[in-house]
Amino acid sequence: MGKPFSANSISQFLKSEHRKVSVESIYNYIRWLEQAFIIYPCQRYDLQGKSVLKTQEKYYLADCSLKYALLGYNRKMLDGVLENIVFLELKRRGYDVFVGKNGTKKIDFIALRRDEKVYVQVCVQLPENSDREIGNLMEIRDHYPKFVVTMNPLDTGIENGIRIVHLKDFLLEDIK
Template structure:
């Protein structure tokens, strides 16, 4: 079990603090393992095993898993002294917010919860707790984490080959923890995709026309990194002999965001310093799912590299927008507190026209924040203060 120290460092300052620790993210991204890692951290700090209670609300063996009062009645006699409560996939318990709030008020507890829903904190929990929570978003393995796993199990690691594998199959932890080969990895990812579609989206939101919904999602999967509009999507669905209203269309998009499978990115005018309310882009939380249900990750390498860099920026807590400098587009403008960086992503700097396109737009931005051009090239071609980095080195590096 890899120690995801990046996340442990985020959680450690909140241990024993009067806040609920909420870990959200796409199904099978490693949230349950994070609960195990936190428990290990507690034991290493001197807490007893008896002080830890772990409940998985997806389990059918829990007699109270579908009823808040039953869950409360089960826990009450166990909480005569300080306890650390770990609730996995708690969104499957209707009214779970009430349970968490009651436990926080009535007992000496330190609570950690996970859920496969981006809106875990948008409803009653935020109202009940009034800010007494902290959210940590858990993403699939980064390339750096995958290298760490490989170095633990292999005498020698070829980073270029490892990256090509990551390019196709993404970072879902199960693939790397079980050293899955190509066909097994694709089968696992396809089954995971179906599970997300059925359990986290269709059933939860009572979607009737699953065919139309799945066609829409496949459209986004094929077009990651490209702009979209309601008109273009409806035209696509019409060609597939499907028809949905604009309202239903946007509901479907929201459902996918809630299930943490899609990430929406707004545009920002970097000269006028304002967010533009049109032509958003969509990226996938894990690009390996694309290979499993659509294929062509290596053929569409520009899109996949862009997706990889975008998700890495999210992992590092950047707030990311698509930049617009005059009439030209900057792939990513990323902010983190007072820090800001700009990033262009391309496959290769194959000729001077490409070099001018990727560097030129960054040169138009009238500030002195760090600017990067990220490609697969092995030879560095930085110029005019703009840093050129190989994507593997960028993903491993600390300078951003």
């Protein structure tokens, strides 16, 4: 959930576990999970080349509780679950959602709808002594709305034109 996907890596892992599954079979399983609406793909988008990339896409669950049902609760999963919730909300609002790549920087989501574009970073809380979440957005030189969605109410506000919002507010308000 929310991690770059590589069928080859999965095939290699299964081989190391003495289970042989071809890369093609893994892609078939992924396609079947998509067709059953259990997972949604999120392709990567290169901001500099303004194109959709063919590799390193991510997948998100249609229902985050599936992960908890299989693996139980673990506090370390909260980042991925939060990202999954934001992805699903952007899709619900009618956006085409991509994972952003800006040179070597990662943007959690680029959401496109008609002539609208929105950039979104997601974190449980802003890291101390790091501007990674805000800094990645500041390097984007256009003037479309930029958001950081967090679970920490003390982090909210506006920094350098970037709105830092609590997840609850992000889910309740329009993000224009």
